[in-house]
Amino acid sequence: MGKQGDTRNTAQTLSRTTPIESLWSLSLKKFCTDKIGIASLFVVLVYSLIALGVSLGLWANEWDELLNEQGYGPISWDYWLGTNFNGQDIFQRAVYSTLTAFKVGLVVSLCSLWLGVCLGSVAGFYSNTWLDELIIWLYGCLDSIPFYLFVAAVSFALKESDIAMYVSMIGVLWTSSCKVVRGQVIKLKSLEFVEAARAIGVKDHKIIVRHIMPNLAPLILIEFSLSFVTAIKTEAILSFLGLGVRDGISWGVMLSEASAEVVAGRYHNFIAASVFMFGLVMAFNQLSDALQDALDPKKVVQR
């Protein structure tokens, strides 16, 4: 009983202090005042334009061609960042890798979010039932397997196909958004609008989809930016371990090529890949910070 009283009280104080403007437009206003947030959004947009151009075939078409017969080549007008040991243009490879990064980031984060949100809302809505226990057990298991070995095992089971990287990343990354969503749904389901929906006999699955999930949107946006970054960074390490991108190019593949070259004083490959990758990851990290600030209802309403 005490718990219900509390939620009613907070609901009342909220309705008193909440301005007529919606939380979304307040968040947007707050985000617009955040200079770092705007700048990082701009950087992310530039990167996505680069990726879009690559996928439309506008630039970096020759990333795989052996242009320079001498192999290693210096920086020149033809090859902006020099050529690698095969005589391939390093700049074009780095640009093309942007597309790979977006592919990995989008596929992995969207799929793992979808899984995490679905399972998380079910677990949260039916908390303390066998269904909840089952989902907790599942992510507990996945958490206790060492990640890189899990990827290796999946890639053995899938006969070393290219999908293995995606499957294993999605298979592990959903757990973090599932935990966050589950916690949030447990909070949400005791609020009055859910009780009201239940009282007039709305079916459980409709409550989850129509009433609870829309309220998870800010959380999902933040989780998306976090898992995007994780996916890109993980891809780099997996490619180094030989478990990542197999036929194609990515910053991770370039870095693993570079790992043998730097001690011989050839660092064009290394610098190109790390600057490109760092820029995108840093921008996404700052963006997710700005989003967290802007979407936090406590901070926005208090203003």
Added chain:
Amino acid sequence: MHFLRYTVRKILYGIPLILGVTFISFLLMVYFGPEQTYTLLGKNPTPEDLENIRRQLGYDLPFITRYAQYLQEIFTFDFGYSASSNERVLDILARTVPVSIMVSIPGFLLGNGVGICLALCAAHFRGLWPDKLIMFFSVFGMSVSLLIVIIGFQMIFCSSYGLNWFPVQGWDVDSFFDYLKYVTVPTMATSFVAIGYNTRFFRSVLVEEIDSDHVRTMKAFGIHPLIIIIVHVLQNNLIPILTRMIFTIPYILIGGSILIESFFAIPGVGGVTYDAISSGDLPIMKAVISIYTLLYVGVLIATDLVYRLVDPRVELG
């Protein structure tokens, strides 16, 4: 008595977890994993040869029997012999685990120690320039991939094109001086990344406490800020801080050091795991996964119990 029952229950909770992980690793590596039939056979095998080998390896047994065998192997620590070097897997682990511990301890201490200090500083000057500076560098550290840090540091400190202060790779430790020589660059690389993540986490924990009423009262009474921070703020938040530190231990001992140890050619568990991944050495992978899981579940149970000891308010439910 109450505590004992609580302990037993927690341990019982660990069992389904261990069963789950072993089941997943069994499915992936043994059941759907690569068959060794053809690698053991010569050229042009007859169908009878095939049949014999499959029977010897137990591929014709039913699913449940094979899983039971797998479980038995794990719980008796009988992981067999490495597929590439034919050495006993347990011997390999006994040789490599101490090396990994030695490599990772300085990084663990530095990463957490510096992280806590920076976080306290940032939380104390919340919103002011020291806070902003520290948080900027923390996000910077989080954004650089460990791969980049390792290659970069190797280039700067170990190659003849950089400072060339330390050996590029290897592990030839006879004295403390040797130890420092080989451990410095790996430690710098791991702590560089760890400090970024830790500072951010510890700050978010500490900031709430620094805002609380009792800290404000203490400030009003004129107690020295250093005493407030160390005695009161840090002590009250010991649980989340310790949890985070403890949970990184299985990761550090096994698995987390894959990149570091393979780059610097250090003969630790990570290096062995890296070789096992690239050569497809299943017995070693099986052993590393199983031991990591046992450690992880053990840590999970231990933290629950430590909570109970540190904070009696934690329910015995």
